[in-house]
Amino acid sequence: MAGDCIFCKIAAGDIPGDIIFEDELAVAFRDINPQAPTHVLVIPRAHVGNASTLTEADDALIAHLMRIAGQIARDEGIEGSGYRIVLNVGSHGGESVPHLHIHILGGRQLSWPPG
């Protein structure tokens, strides 16, 4: 765990989160400021940085997280209607918490451009 990382604390159960899925490697919970009827974050339990830092050592983890995103879309009933997956990196990306997280947004029409 990284000392004051809020997502590490949610994954560890030290801060409450509206968790809808968890396994040994990952946790998924609802965004506290939802931007769509379904807005879920998928994070690794381990403190991994953002998507720009991924190396081959992270291949299994990122693939696992992406499959979980698909599973959550099915569970949330938005697979048929569609959804958007978003990963923010750095200032221009709007990265708010420096712990890798995948946004899943659905339940409404997402517009273009994506921000």
Place this chain on the structure above:
Amino acid sequence: MAGDCIFCKIAAGDIPGDIIFEDELAVAFRDINPQAPTHVLVIPRAHVGNASTLTEADDALIAHLMRIAGQIARDEGIEGSGYRIVLNVGSHGGESVPHLHIHILGGRQLSWPPG
């Protein structure tokens, strides 16, 4: 190749694309309707559906594509300023071409929500 898939045709060189990276598994090219100063798509050469259809058999491929996205951000000089990675699924997601593709957008501030 899927018969009339435009991304399969770009990957095969049958339709011109502004290709900036390619390897045995993947091709990256500039979006024809860019929504940011840097707007690149990373696609697998193989005709894989969207992110909702990923299975364990696709783990190595999606991880490879995500690492290429990071490499392109470095090559484009937007790693430091930040960027956004977007994958659209279905109608609500705004999926335009049914061939897996990762959008990379950077070079300007991306707003929130992401569409």
